[in-house]
Every structure is written in structure tokens, then in C-alpha cells.
Amino acid sequence: MSQIGQRVLVVGGSSGMGEAGVRALAACGARVVMADRKKAPDDLGAERVLEIDIGDDTRISSVVSEAGEILGGLDAVWNNAGVCHVGTLESMELDAFELSFALNVRANALLARAALPLLRQAGGGSLLFTASAASIMVAEGSLPYIVSKSALLTMTRQLALEYARDNIRVNALCPGWVDTPFNAPAWEMFGGRESFLQKVPELVPLHRMGTVEEFGAIVRFILSADARFMTGQAVVVDGGESLIKGPTR
Template identity: 35%
Template sequence: MAGRLSGKRIIITGAIGNIGKEAARGFIAEGARVVIGDIAEEAGRAVASELGEAAHFVQVDVTSEASVANLIARGVEWLGGLDALAQNAGLQRSGAIDGFEQANWDALFAVNARAHFFGAKHAIPHLQRSGKGSIINMSSLAGKRGGPGLVAYSASKGAVIAFTTALALELAPDNIRVNAICPGWVDTAFNQPAIDFMGGADAQQKKIASLVPLGRQASATEIAPLFVYLASDESAYVTAQSFGIDGGVYNG
């Protein structure tokens, strides 16, 4: 059904990567206006230009509360309000725990976990004014099921799942829904650190063939429709959920 997001006003972070860009494209295709935030200004403006007049770029460093507050404030000003916040910005670092540096651990939690707190904190008053809303957090299969070399990354993504559940219960009286998306292997450069840790692309493909029941990676276009669904009124009774899109890996 076309126009599923007609009139919706959405802010999305991490919008220059494969998944974020496709999510933003999906929002706009269904009638939304979208503010995209990313730390990479030149690439972000290029994505906004590519997406057309329904998109607007605001530079943001999600590790800074002041920067996130600025994104929300400027985004709401351009949009005229807020109906959904999609927190897609993320960071990948891999390595065995005995040699893992604290700086990398802290960076993972700053981008993958703490940034969700900043975004929600500053978006919630605007969603409350709208009378309802949706917060979509990006977690990962790793947040449900970790693996060698992914201890720190898994911990940061697991924090997002716990945050999502608790926040959804807190905001339910305001009719603000909070859900998480948990992709498995997706064909994107974001996963390169994990691929390197595994020993390269050939080793990755062997791992995927043995681990993923569907036998392949997802494309970003297979993740984006869930963003659209969770931002739409079709998911009005859906909250506190962590949705796996992982080819059948996690079935617990």
C-alpha cells in the first residue's frame, strides 16, 4: 500500500551507510519527510541531495549529547514536528578480549548504546507533543547471540535490546512505541572489521554457509522495510520487541 507514511516526520541517524540510506529511501517512498543525520558532512549532504526535497541533512556526532540535541532541535524545526526517530548510527570493532583495548570498548558503547539514550531523551518531548510516536533502535544479532571476537560489540548491542525493552514500558502510557531491529550478516562495509577478524571474505562466506539456514547474507534493501513498518501506524500495537532479520540464525 503506497503512502503508508504519508505526512510522517522522521529523523534517522547513520543515514549514509547501506542500511540507513535504504531506510531513509523507504521512508520517503512511503510519503514521509526525513531529516538524516551523520557525522560525515559531505557524504550526508550528497545522500540528502540524492533523496530529493523530502530529505534534509544535519551533521551530528552521536557521541556528543549537545550534538544530538542540536540534530533533534534542527530536525524538528525543519519537519514541523516529529513522529518517529530511527537510531541507526553504529560502530563495529572486533578482536579477542585479551587484546582488546579499552578505547575501542568505550567507543563501541558511546556509539552503539549511549547515543540511543541521547536521541531518545531529546526526541521524547516532541513525540509526546505529537500524541504518539515510534522510536526504532538498531541492535544486532550479536546482541542476542555473540561470537568469538565480538564480545565488546555484542555487549554494546545487547545493551540496546535491554534499553529498548525498558524504554518501551516507560513510554507506553504516552503511546510512544520503542522497538529494536537486530540484523544478522548484511552485505555492507560496516562488517569489515568482523570479516578481517575471521580471516577475510572467503572465511566469512564459509561461516555464513554453515551458520545461516538461508545460506546467504541479507542486502540492505531487505532490512529497510522493517524500518518502514515500525514507523508506520501498521505497527500501532507493536512495542518492546527486538526483531531479528538474520536468515534463521537465532530462533530461541
């Protein structure tokens, strides 16, 4: 792993894409501190595992400073944790917008704000947010999720513009369907996991869901110096789903 991204804080790496990302980063020599609300696998490869609920503002800033102390600075921060509230304008829970924006937008903003001084101290670095292919599409039945993940992508672009002067790159990972427990609420919209699986070939031109390992490799690239000219981007990895639904921007 080349210089950018050597000392990395990953939030939400106890399972799924976050876990695969930590493993991919550690395998190429990055030093990783991982924070999650759930216990991490023992063989994850992170230098230290911290506890966090990203809904807790105070904990966000203390985790960033603890990670900075453990690693002697920070070159990159990736937040993979998010929340999925589904429903239409009329069927969604009344607090679905507040909950979605609190975790999918506000927590990312607070994490970035806490990390900026450390990234500046390192002479620049990288912020990565897990947004979604839903950030560039519209789809029925997922209003709070889509609106909050679109806002996260807009924030990514905004921060990329504002902090390029500090040599800080800001990008959004935008996955399509990936086989992780995160999708349970979305699968319910299709009548459960089994009926969803039957629909996959219709929904995804490459006829399958993504694997977490595929995302580990992409995250490793985005945080590496090989991607040093890339900022403000929606890195859409969706098996072609957005080609069918059509990007909204």
C-alpha cells in the same frame, strides 16, 4: 505510509541499511530529515541532510531540535549509526568497552531523551534503534560489540515499558549479517571478506547475507501505523542465524 512515522529523523542514513531505510520511507510519502557524519548520496530523498557525530552530546540535541523545526514536529526517530569493536576479553583494545557503550548505548539514550518532548507533542510516536542479532546471541571474539548491543536491547525494552503511557513505541532492529561496509572489522576475524563469503552458507540457514533493501522495507513497517501494537521488541532479521546459535533470551 500511515500516520505514525510521517515526520522522521534518521541518523546514520548515508549508507547501508540507513540509506535504504530513508529511501523506503521517502518513497511512501514520509518526510525525512537525515543526519550523518558522512556525505549522503544526492538522490537520497531526504528533505534535509544534517551533519552529526553521535559521539557529540551537544550535537545530538541540536540535530533533534533542527529536525523538529524543519518538519514542524517529529513522529519517529531511528538511529542506525553504531560501532563495531571486536576482540576477546584479553585481545580487545582497553578502551573498547567505553567506545562501544558511548556510541551503541549512550548516544541512543541521548537521542531518545532529546526526542521525547517532540514525540509527546505529536501525541505519541516511535523510537527505533539498530541493535543486532548479536543482542540475543553470544559469539566468540566480539565481546565489546555483543555486550553493548545486548545493553541496547535491554534499554529498548526498558524505554518501551516506561513510555508506553505516552503512546511512544520503542523497538530494536536486530539484523544478522548484512552486506555493508560496517562489517569490515568482523570479516577480518574470518580472514577477510572472501573467506567470510565462503563461510556464509554454514553461518546462515538461508545461505546468504541480507540486502539493505530488505531492511528498508522492515523499517518502513516498524515505523508505520501497521505496527502500532508492537513495542519493546527485538525485530530479529537474520536469515535464521539465531536458530543455530540459539537465542540467549
